[in-house]
Amino acid sequence: MKSQDETLEEWCRLLLRAFELEDVDVDINEVLSVAGVAAHSVVRPAAPLTTFIAGLATGLTCAAGQAPDADAMKSAMDVARAVAKSYAADEARATAGSPAAGSAGTEPAETSVPSGTPGE
Numbered sequence: 001m002k003s004q005d006e007t008l009e010e011w012c013r014l015l016l017r018a019f020e021l022e023d024v025d026v027d028i029n030e031v032l033s034v035a036g037v038a039a040h041s042v043v044r045p046a047a048p049l050t051t052f053i054a055g056l057a058t059g060l061t062c063a064a065g066q067a068p069d070a071d072a073m074k075s076a077m078d079v080a081r082a083v084a085k086s087y088a089a090d091e092a093r094a095t096a097g098s099p100a101a102g103s104a105g106t107e108p109a110e111t112s113v114p115s116g117t118p119g120e
Helices: 004-018 030-041 048-065 068-097
Strands: none
Touching: 004 030, 030 048, 030 068, 048 068
16 A cells, blocks of 8 residues: 555656646645645635645746746745745734724735745
């Protein structure tokens, strides 16, 4: 019986092959780590949404010739992780600072995004 890591490696290779991206190196643990940060900092369904958007940003950055694959992936993952953590911190401040969380008149905090965001 294959381990979870072996199954994920195989699945990743199959997907890359299906999209004709065999030469792309995906750091599965990094993707899962960012998904975990999003799931715990926002809500669980934010995990696949976050990784999809980070992947889309990576692809657009690479297609535009702005960065090589590895650099674009690292940048997108760093941005996704930072935005998720910032979201959680903003939510914690909003909850701690308001008499009733979600009460009328509270403005959502702006999320700071590190410079060098893909797509800037």
